[in-house]
Amino acid sequence: MQASKEIQQAQMSRPESTQIQPQPGFCIKTNSSQGKVFINICHSPSIPPPADMTEDELLQMLEEDQAAFRIPMSLGEAHAELDAKGQGCTAYDVAVNSDFYRRMQNSDFLRELVITIAREGLEDKYSLQLNPEWRILKNRPFLGSICQQNIRSKQRPRIQELGNLYTADTPRPEEGPEKPHLNIWLEAPDLLLAEINLPKLDGAQGLSLEVGENHLVMGGSQQLYHLDAYIPLRINADESRAAFHRKRRQLMVAMPLLSAPS
Numbered sequence: 388m389q390a391s392k393e394i395q396q397a398q399m400s401r402p403e404s405t406q407i408q409p410q411p412g413f414c415i416k417t418n419s420s421q422g423k424v425f426i427n428i429c430h431s432p433s434i435p436p437p438a439d440m441t442e443d444e445l446l447q448m449l450e451e452d453q454a455a456f457r458i459p460m461s462l463g464e465a466h467a468e469l470d471a472k473g474q475g476c477t478a479y480d481v482a483v484n485s486d487f488y489r490r491m492q493n494s495d496f497l498r499e500l501v502i503t504i505a506r507e508g509l510e511d512k513y514s515l516q517l518n519p520e521w522r523i524l525k526n527r528p529f530l531g532s533i534c535q536q537n538i539r540s541k542q543r544p545r546i547q548e549l550g551n552l553y554t555a556d557t558p559r560p561e562e563g564p565e566k567p568h569l570n571i572w573l574e575a576p577d578l579l580l581a582e583i584n585l586p587k588l589d590g591a592q593g594l595s596l597e598v599g600e601n602h603l604v605m606g607g608s609q610q611l612y613h614l615d616a617y618i619p620l621r622i623n624a625d626e627s628r629a630a631f632h633r634k635r636r637q638l639m640v641a642m643p644l645l646s647a648p649s
Contacts, residue, residue: 563610
């Protein structure tokens with residue numbers, strides 16, 4: 388139950404924020420039913436970087452589960468601007484980590500991935516419907532002005548570690564399945580991430596995973612591992628996703644929460 392208390396404290400706490408001034412990067416043009424939309428892709432060293440992995444590792448992860456990789460970014464509010472023809476339009480500023488931005492400049496794959504995630508993030512946050520077609524403006528790093536944004540003044544770890552949850556300690560024969568090591572993190576007030584260490588496995592073949600409203604059960608046809616974990620929070624089982632990281636030999640589980648603890 389200690390992890391449950393830490394989760395509640397993390398959700399109730401309101402970390403102080405500070406203003407940053409993102410630096411210009413490049414600007415993309417698209418549109419919505421309301422007219423032209425410009426997205427200024429910016430960067431700041433104050434934004435935490437995503438997980439460090441090669442493009443091959445990232446491609447493999449995205450093929451297995453697109454929700455397993457996240458790029459921290461700050462989505463700014465809409466601001467009215469004028470385009471090159473003097474017509475009204477809407478602009479948004481999206482900031483990512485500066486080191487990651489420099490890496491992205493040399494990779495068409497990362498650049499398109501960031502643009503896709505930024506578009507989807509703006510659509511979700513502001514209930515927009517943006518045209519999936521877009522183009523990068525030439526010789527124009529931003530449109531209008533780049534506004535200051537509020538971020539946490541004290542950055543937490545990229546994923547806040549909360550320690551192990553209670554696992555059912557039922558007696559098993561000495562030659563029975565091993566109980567794997569489970570770590571669980573709170574990445575957002577409504578999202579838990581779990582990692583299950585499975586050093587004896589090379590892949591997910593034969594693994595079974597059941598996610599209930601407050602339970603996580605993992606087994607496998609090889610009978611090498613068995614995990615039965617109680618999670619004292621209400622999980623959205625239908626929206627939960629899992630992916631196996633072959634290099635680290637870990638099963639990663641993303642579990643959205645139905646509601647915050649009272």
